[in-house]
Amino acid sequence: MSDFESTGGAFAGPVLRSGEVADAVVEAVREDNAEREIIIEEHASYVRVKVAGECIVRRETVERMLGRPFEMREIEINMPAFAGHIRTSTDAFRFVIGTGG
Amino acid sequence: MSATGLKTWSALSDRRKRPTEYELVTHGLHYRTRNPDAPYELDPNLFMNLWYKTHVNAAKLQHDDWDDFRDPDAVIYRTYTALQDTNEGYVDTLLDEHDRAGYDAGLSAEWVAALARLYTPARYALHTLQMSSAYLAQMAPGSTMTNCAVFQEADAFRWLCRTAYRTCELRKRFPQAGFGAERAVWEEDAAWQGVRELMERTLVAYDWDEHLVALTLVAKPAIDEACVRQLGAAARASGDSLLAMLHDAQWRDVERARRWTSALMHYACTRDGNAAIIDAFLAKWVPLGERAIAAYCAALPGRPDAAATAIAATRAFRSELGFTH
Numbered sequence: 001m002s003d004f005e006s007t008g009g010a011f012a013g014p015v016l017r018s019g020e021v022a023d024a025v026v027e028a029v030r031e032d033n034a035e036r037e038i039i040i041e042e043h044a045s046y047v048r049v050k051v052a053g054e055c056i057v058r059r060e061t062v063e064r065m066l067g068r069p070f071e072m073r074e075i076e077i078n079m080p081a082f083a084g085h086i087r088t089s090t091d092a093f094r095f096v097i098g099t100g101g
Numbered sequence: 102m103s104a105t106g107l108k109t110w111s112a113l114s115d116r117r118k119r120p121t122e123y124e125l126v127t128h129g130l131h132y133r134t135r136n137p138d139a140p141y142e143l144d145p146n147l148f149m150n151l152w153y154k155t156h157v158n159a160a161k162l163q164h165d166d167w168d169d170f171r172d173p174d175a176v177i178y179r180t181y182t183a184l185q186d187t188n189e190g191y192v193d194t195l196l197d198e199h200d201r202a203g204y205d206a207g208l209s210a211e212w213v214a215a216l217a218r219l220y221t222p223a224r225y226a227l228h229t230l231q232m233s234s235a236y237l238a239q240m241a242p243g244s245t246m247t248n249c250a251v252f253q254e255a256d257a258f259r260w261l262c263r264t265a266y267r268t269c270e271l272r273k274r275f276p277q278a279g280f281g282a283e284r285a286v287w288e289e290d291a292a293w294q295g296v297r298e299l300m301e302r303t304l305v306a307y308d309w310d311e312h313l314v315a316l317t318l319v320a321k322p323a324i325d326e327a328c329v330r331q332l333g334a335a336a337r338a339s340g341d342s343l344l345a346m347l348h349d350a351q352w353r354d355v356e357r358a359r360r361w362t363s364a365l366m367h368y369a370c371t372r373d374g375n376a377a378i379i380d381a382f383l384a385k386w387v388p389l390g391e392r393a394i395a396a397y398c399a400a401l402p403g404r405p406d407a408a409a410t411a412i413a414a415t416r417a418f419r420s421e422l423g424f425t426h
Contacts, residue, residue: 015350017187045194077184080191081350 011039011050012084012095014057014075020066021078022047028061050083055095123175129168130244152307157242161378162310162369167243170368172361181252185259192263192350196270199343205274212339213271215402217279218286219335220344221268223328224261225287229300230324231257233316240309249361253321256354263347292400295393296324302389314382317362319390322418325355326411327397335401359418366422376423383419383426390415 013029016022026040026049033051041048049055063070072090085098112129113120120128133140133153140153176184199205208216234254241247272280279286287293303315333348370376391412398408419426 015191017190043194043198046191077180078187079353080188081346081353083349 010052010097012053012097013049013051013055013082014079014093014095015081015083016047016049016075017078017080018042018045018047019078021062021074024062024065024070025049025057025075027065029055029057032056032058032061046080051095053097055084057093057095059091121175122179123172123177126177127172127245127248131242131247134167134242153240156307157240157309160308160310162313162375164369164372164375167241168245170243170245170365172245172249173364174357174360176248176252176357181255185255188350188353189259192347195343195346195350196263196266200270204343205271208341209339211402212336212341213275213278215335215339215400216271216341216344217282218290219292219328219332219397219400221264221271221280222283222286222290222293223332224264224268224283226293226296226300226324226328227257227261227264229304230316230321231261233300233303233312233320236304237309237312237316240312242309246365249365253358256358259354260351267344267347290400292397295389295396296328299323299389299393310378311382313365314379315386317358318366318379318383318419318422318424319386319415320393321358322415323390323394323411325352325358326414327394327407329355330414331398331401331404331407331411335404335407338403363422366424370423380424380426383424387419387426 014025016025026047029049029051030038033055036054037052039048039050041050057072057075059070059072062075072088072093075093082095084095087094087096113124132142136142137154137158139145139147139150140158141147141149144150145154231254234250234257238247238250238254241250268280268283271278287297299320303312303320306312306315329348329351333345333352336342336344336348366379369379394411394415395408398404398411401407
């Protein structure tokens with residue numbers, strides 16, 4: 001049983017291919033969602049980021065962590081799945097728990 | 102030629118901006134739209150020429166410039182393979198991790214029976230989506246549309262392969278549970294007969310416009326909502342987190358398909374009369390799609406609202422595009 005299910009689907013966030021982008025997003029998520037419970041699951045080739053209720057990934061924070069300009073579509077091509085519903089813009093991705101599914 | 106020469110391919114030179122990589126490798130590639138009387142060259146009465154003239158050139162849905170349609174994701178072969186390399190790597194890891202942990206041993210007998218009935222036969226449904234997408238790719242009167250259909254075909258093949266892999270794993274773990282008999286289930290089980298009828302009728306909807314509408318606005322959304330989203334939810338509720346996670350990953354492809362489908366429908370409807378043509382096709386196809394959803398979802402364990410939820414989702418998709426059916 002996944003944590004997603006055992007917690008009643010209360011976590012939202014991206015699944016990212018391991019690497020530079022994933023590392024930066026994880027650090028950015030820790031900073032921008034500091035008030036929420038965060039679980040980072042490290043797997044062989046991917047990282048599952050789980051934030052209670054809602055997870056926000058801000059471009060500005062990821063850029064600071066990477067130390068270079070960053071476009072949100074770099075997350076798109078490194079994200080094979082995610083939990084929750086996604087709201088995208090050029091400056092942030094927001095993953096929220098929804099009623100779908 | 103002027104003294105400065107052409108800055109790009111002549112077909113793209115009047116667009117007042119530098120063409121993107123996407124445009125260079127996607128735009129205006131169909132030779133079959135050059136000569137309306139002989140789309141595939143040679144004798145205008147050759148079978149393939151007559152086929153194309155009947156099912157594309159004489160179709161109801163027309164546009165002054167189909168080549169001006171753009172895939173909002175601008176997917177090309179290079180980016181598709183890079184994207185799916187990441188996604189396939191993730192699926193590989195999911196499967197390996199669960200296999201090493203002896204995951205299948207923890208599935209309940211009831212759920213294993215549901216998998217044999219409702220999950221593993223889906224490779225037949227996926228193959229019909231693959232064939233239907235291939236037909237659309239072959240017929241579409243614009244190469245930017247063809248590209249979208251080709252990658253949708255590849256998406257279907259991708260999940261067909263993963264379903265076959267899981268079928269083999271499950272058959273080894275549960276040799277008496279009926280895995281391996283998927284064709285009989287697909288052809289005879291009541292849960293699949295709506296989907297099978299829907300797809301068999303779609304595959305012989307030879308007019309490209311009707312095929313486009315049947316596939317992208319009815320059949321694929323029906324299968325995605327019922328056999329991916331609702332089955333995934335049933336899996337999650339039954340403790341099968343692996344299937345739920347596989348279907349979450351599959352949903353990334355579904356979302357991309359909906360983005361180009363939406364963009365294409367918006368583009369098609371910029372020509373007066375096209376929205377009504379599409380709606381007329383929908384009036385014919387939507388009941389088939391909803392029957393398919395109802396029959397499949399009725400078999401999902403513990404999901405009494407599955408059919409209503411899936412049907413509502415497909416209606417919302419079409420309604421957001423401005424269609425009435």
